[in-house]
Amino acid sequence: MIPWVVLERLYLYYSYVDSLPPEINWVSSQMLGEALGISPDLVRKDMTYCEIKGKPRQGYPVPELRNYLKKLLKLDTSVNSVIVGTGRLGSALANYEGLKKSNMHVVGLFDTDPKKVGTTLGDLTIMHLGKMHDFIKENDVVCGVITVPAHSAQQVCDLLVGAGVKAIWNFAPVALKVPDGVYLRSENIVQGFVLLRISLLEANQH
Amino acid sequence: MIPWVVLERLYLYYSYVDSLPPEINWVSSQMLGEALGISPDLVRKDMTYCEIKGKPRQGYPVPELRNYLKKLLKLDTSVNSVIVGTGRLGSALANYEGLKKSNMHVVGLFDTDPKKVGTTLGDLTIMHLGKMHDFIKENDVVCGVITVPAHSAQQVCDLLVGAGVKAIWNFAPVALKVPDGVYLRSENIVQGFVLLRISLLEANQH
Numbered sequence: 001m002i003p004w005v006v007l008e009r010l011y012l013y014y015s016y017v018d019s020l021p022p023e024i025n026w027v028s029s030q031m032l033g034e035a036l037g038i039s040p041d042l043v044r045k046d047m048t049y050c051e052i053k054g055k056p057r058q059g060y061p062v063p064e065l066r067n068y069l070k071k072l073l074k075l076d077t078s079v080n081s082v083i084v085g086t087g088r089l090g091s092a093l094a095n096y097e098g099l100k101k102s103n104m105h106v107v108g109l110f111d112t113d114p115k116k117v118g119t120t121l122g123d124l125t126i127m128h129l130g131k132m133h134d135f136i137k138e139n140d141v142v143c144g145v146i147t148v149p150a151h152s153a154q155q156v157c158d159l160l161v162g163a164g165v166k167a168i169w170n171f172a173p174v175a176l177k178v179p180d181g182v183y184l185r186s187e188n189i190v191q192g193f194v195l196l197r198i199s200l201l202e203a204n205q206h
Numbered sequence: 207m208i209p210w211v212v213l214e215r216l217y218l219y220y221s222y223v224d225s226l227p228p229e230i231n232w233v234s235s236q237m238l239g240e241a242l243g244i245s246p247d248l249v250r251k252d253m254t255y256c257e258i259k260g261k262p263r264q265g266y267p268v269p270e271l272r273n274y275l276k277k278l279l280k281l282d283t284s285v286n287s288v289i290v291g292t293g294r295l296g297s298a299l300a301n302y303e304g305l306k307k308s309n310m311h312v313v314g315l316f317d318t319d320p321k322k323v324g325t326t327l328g329d330l331t332i333m334h335l336g337k338m339h340d341f342i343k344e345n346d347v348v349c350g351v352i353t354v355p356a357h358s359a360q361q362v363c364d365l366l367v368g369a370g371v372k373a374i375w376n377f378a379p380v381a382l383k384v385p386d387g388v389y390l391r392s393e394n395i396v397q398g399f400v401l402l403r404i405s406l407l408e409a410n411q412h
């Protein structure tokens with residue numbers, strides 16, 4: 001088993017090599033470390049979890065590394081998802097190229113606001129929350145993204161779980177309860193700002 | 207020095223105890239662990255970095271723990287910030303209660319879109335990017351948030367650094383270059399989805 005903190009970094013290495021221009025065939029732990037603010041020693045240590053061997057003074061072969069990490073991180077597996085709450089954050093996620101490239105397949109958008117229901121966002125039409133249960137069952141949806149206000153988040157979560165969703169990606173600032181067998185990840189982007197400010201105020205790196 | 211990964215978790219403990227109703231005076235490592243999906247052993251280990259002692263069978267005193275963590279995480283220090291790019295993501299951040307509560311003080315919003323410049327978002331008026339340099343100098347701004355398209359991000363970053371900003375919080379999917387002495391944190395929320403999908407597909411926890 002690869003530890004989560006290593007998987008998190010492996011994904012950063014993947015998205016870096018994936019953004020390299022086609023003529024770059026080798027990437028060193030130095031190059032990866034500098035671009036991502038990670039020590040080259042740690043990069044080398046992380047790479048021991050991969051079967052791709054580096055070459056002294058050249059580094060890792062980009063095409064092989066990209067393909068290996070793509071499989072390891074399951075980026076080649078598409079997952080049907082719905083986004084509930086098509087406000088500012090929900091619409092930013094629905095439009096985000098990065099999610100499309102990582103094979104999150106958004107198949108449905110839901111909201112309760114009569115002014116939003118029936119309008120289009122990208123190439124999807126926003127549906128009313130009342131239609132979500134049947135939609136999830138008919139479209140093999142496994143992941144639900146929650147971008148509604150905090151007071152509605154648990155209710156939306158229960159609806160998603162009740163319809164058979166197995167993974168919940170939550171952005172509302174509230175600790176959700178899910179039954180065993182349902183995987184929950186809550187984002188809390190304030191955490192990023194808190195760590196940035198600590199660096200700034202302590203004017204050093206840990 | 208407390209390791210970053212521990213600080214990340216301490217912030218999650220803080221935001222959990224900060225959201226507890228006032229009549230709850232004690233919180234156990236069990237309670238914290240269950241709410242946040244972290245093992246109680248790890249919670250207890252993290253708490254050894256804090257000077258707050260737990261009591262057997264009762265746990266940690268909530269008011270003392272909250273105040274201690276607030277200081278440790280520098281949540282009581284306000285930082286003047288600007289957001290550059292007031293589209294979907296930028297406006298979601300400008301309106302997010304969580305950032306206000308963590309003492310990020312957004313004092314300026316900037317964009318280049320003539321349809322947005324001059325309109326209001328919350329209680330601020332969106333200004334044109336051309337006014338940002340002087341605004342940063344006159345308003346003691348130390349942090350810049352980048353929510354513009356990837357192709358404009360480095361140029362916006364250089365403008366912020368040139369005006370004297372010392373911390374950059376970047377959401378554009380591109381590896382930015384900053385000089386020494388400027389602290390950079392890049393968010394990559396796709397990473398969260400990638401880890402969630404791995405849990406789902408491997409149907410287990412690491």
Ligand SMILES: NC(=O)c1ccc[n+]([C@@H]2O[C@H](COP(=O)([O-])OP(=O)(O)OC[C@H]3O[C@@H](n4cnc5c(N)ncnc54)[C@H](O)[C@@H]3O)[C@@H](O)[C@H]2O)c1
Nearest residue numbers: 085087088089111112113147148149150152171172189302
């Ligand atoms: N985690 C983070 O980092 C972060 C950052 C910004 C915002 N947020 C949170 O994300 C959520 C959305 O923020 P926003 O700025 O997009 O808010 P918003 O008000 O722009 O959008 C919320 C949307 O949810 C819809 N909605 C409300 N109740 C609903 C329900 N029961 N079912 C379906 N749709 C419902 C509304 O009609 C609206 O379209 C909020 O909880 C906010 O606190 C989190």
Ligand SMILES: NC(=O)c1ccc[n+]([C@@H]2O[C@H](COP(=O)([O-])OP(=O)(O)OC[C@H]3O[C@@H](n4cnc5c(N)ncnc54)[C@H](O)[C@@H]3O)[C@@H](O)[C@H]2O)c1
Nearest residue numbers: 096291293294295317318319353354355356358377378395
């Ligand atoms: N990191 C993440 O997790 C994440 C998630 C969603 C979106 N994004 C990224 O965040 C950025 C914003 O996404 P969005 O959905 O809000 O896009 P958007 O198109 O809704 O907003 C972009 C805004 O930036 C403005 N802008 C463009 N060039 C500018 C410049 N040089 N100076 C100032 N303002 C400028 C535009 O006028 C617009 O208002 C994009 O780079 C997107 O890829 C990141």
